[in-house]
Amino acid sequence: MSDEQYFTNQPRAESTAGTSKQKTAKLHVDDKILQLVLDSGVFARKGIDAGTLVLIDTAAQPPASGHFLDLGCGSGAIALTLATRSPKAAVYAVDVNERAVALTASNAKLNNLSNITSLLPTSVPEELRFDLIWSNPPIRIGKSELHGLLQLWLSKLTPTGEAWLVVNRNLGSDSLAVWLTSIGYQVDRLVSKQGFRVLRVRPTREADQSGF
Ligand SMILES: C[S@@+](CC[C@H](N)C(=O)[O-])C[C@H]1O[C@@H](n2cnc3c(N)ncnc32)[C@H](O)[C@@H]1O
DSSP states (O other): OOOHHHHOSSOOSOOOTTSTTOOEEEEEETTEEEEEEOOTTSSSSSSOOHHHHHHHHHSOOOOSSSEEEEESOTTSHHHHHHHHHOTTSEEEEEOSOHHHHHHHHHHHHHTTOTTEEEEOGGGSOTTOOEEEEEEOOOGGGOHHHHHHHHHHHHTTEEEEEEEEEEEEGGGTHHHHHHHHHHTTEEEEEEEEETTEEEEEEEEOTTSOOSOO
């Protein structure tokens, strides 16, 4: 299986969006049904990921407003959910994969969600702080890269902000929770469902919230 959707800025696989091979998925968010276009070279190209669905089904209702982040947005399932549940929030969807960034933007438009900004991580304004982060993080990029990525973005949480992460139990959710605790976050293992853990991560005074 090609893992290029985990690492690539510009996927080599030909895009299927807008072609006869285009795949779509329906995403149920409370009483609404959203439409998502999927694409080759973008994570979950054949259907919405099971872990993402566990996060969407189990995370607490987001605040009514604030600055939210979908870290590693892929085709945008998480960002679109946040934007639907909190229409007054400003939702930032970031991904290193340029095709994912563009796909999330077009999926937001398709669903008339004007409160999503989709962008590369390097384009996020340095001073921006987040009240909420939801992520199905790219575990497969490797432990040290993943730690660096989480440390960077969690340091951009406001002091009362929180992150909700969904992680496959077989891919190290429990050791990730232990590591996050060791760098100063309060971690609650809130849900264990279908082989996934949902972690709620909150800064304590020991955490480095300098945003780097
Ligand atoms: C497990 S996928 C989740 C995608 C999407 N949120 C979903 O639920 O379907 C992780 C995503 O993280 C992205 N990613 C990998 N490294 C990244 C980085 N350094 N910064 C931001 N996103 C990254 C990948 O391109 C991929 O889209």
